[in-house]
Amino acid sequence: MITHVVFDFDGTLANSLNVAIALYNEIAEKKRYGKMTADNLAELRGMTVRERCKRLGVPLYMLPWVGVRVGRGYRSAVQTIEFNEGIPELLKELRGRGLELLILSTNDEENIRAVLKRHSAEEWVKDLYCGGGIFGKARRLRALMKRTGLRPEQLVYVGDEHRDVVACKEVGVKVIAVRWGADTEALLKQAGPDYIAEHPAEIAECLGHWSTPAPAPAVH
Structure with missing residues (x-):
């Protein structure tokens, strides 16, 4: 039961997806990864996490670091x-x-x-x-x-x-x-x-x- x-x-x-995307894009600009945009978001939503990383040029081993950075930025956006x-x-x-x-x-x-x-x-x-x-x-x-x-x-x-x-x-x-x-x-x-x-x-x-x-x- x-x-x-x-x-x-x-x-x-x-x-909160728009918040997460904005925080990721800040990181992407600094690390020269591909950004999530209005032009590619529909395509990315149809991909697994591994496929998205390949598409955006984000090494899989960097995901934990990216996640921590997004989490820190998230705190300042909680009120929204x-x-x-x-x-x-x-x-x-x-x-x-x-x-x-x-x-x-x-x-x-x-x-x-x-x-x-x-x-x-x-x-x-x-x-x-x-x-x-x-x-x-x-x-x-x-x-x-x-x-x-x-x-x-x-x-x-x-x-x-x-x-x-x-x-x-x-x-x-x-x-x-x-x-x-x-x-x-x-x-x-x-x-x-x-x-x-x-x-x-x-x-x-x-x-x-x-x-x-x-x-x-x-x-x-």
């Missing part, structure tokens, strides 16, 4: 970051059903807590699991389950990236991919999520179906 919903943060809950439309209503509904809500993100805990506090949403989220490498979500999902004693069938992960889906498949956790985040629907489909949501309300509906016990067989 599903008891916990684990959310990605940036792109999934928070409308809003939830995606429909997210507050979704979180309230899921908590009302008795589901526990967690966040697992590569962003810094300090940044996420600042956004939650600004929107008076701290009480909706039971715990945060933050940091780690950009390709380390499977490892962190395993660590989360070990720490909490939860089994894979008790969790659903909600994320906006191809790598989120791949990580969940690796550890046997159901995953809902969202269309309003970083990656295109076509790219998400390649990874094979259990469901793709177009609007936050669909997440609640999907979880309702998954949480409803199958009807008992008729007795004759």
